[in-house]
Amino acid sequence: MKSIIIAILACILIYVSAIDDKCLSCICKIESNCQPLGCKWDVNSNSCGYYQLKKAYWLDCGSPGGGWETCSANKACADGCVRKYMTRYAKKCVGSRTPTCQDFARIHNGGPTGCTKAATVGYWNKVNACYKSG
Template sequence: MSKIIIGVILLAITIVIFAQIDNKCLQCICKTESGCRPLGCAWDVNSNSCGYYQLKNVYWIDCGKPGGSLAACSKDKACSEKCVRAYMQRYATKCTDGRKPTCQDYARVHNGGPSGCKKSATVGYWNKIAACYNSG
């Protein structure tokens, strides 16, 4: 029984480490979304988008509702990053069929939701992120 518990714990740790978005990718998403500024909420494609990462309410719910409210979290860079990291841990490996996610996968999931890395509509967004990510 204890071997099973240890195995489950090691698997969980591996998944958490495996699905970590790197800081450079995270910063490129921030720069692309807002110039890395705490923008207020504004209407964008059927709902408000808010803050550093232009978070939407459903994204904020899926990342665990940190910071007490979408408006409060989106204005706080640390809270916003916590939300994006949690969202990526939840969805990025599902989108890639289990392989280690790349910055492209993370960016496309951020832009297109849980299956965003498989949607052709997110390629243009990735191209913007790639310009930042691949620059010196």
């Protein structure tokens, strides 16, 4: 019985921390106009693909898809990587409240504690404009 309760709580935590499709789509649009861009130098390292993923981000999402650049250029793999990254870090960033698209966007832009960094507000404003537009 105890293991069933733990499994249910784990599922609830994953559900509560999940980024919604609209937010994910807006992040993709802001990063690359949702195109599989090649790698380019950005803030001390290369960023690649649909979400302009850095190698450290890809490692943090579990290193899926046979390689960082390969996964970044594959929409399904990149989507999954971002979702796993958000599941891993959103609750750590926001504490006991339910994460919002703002939290997810700022974590994507600023790393595991990005939701608390002033430097990520401008990025959120871009994502929010997309999010509000439908």
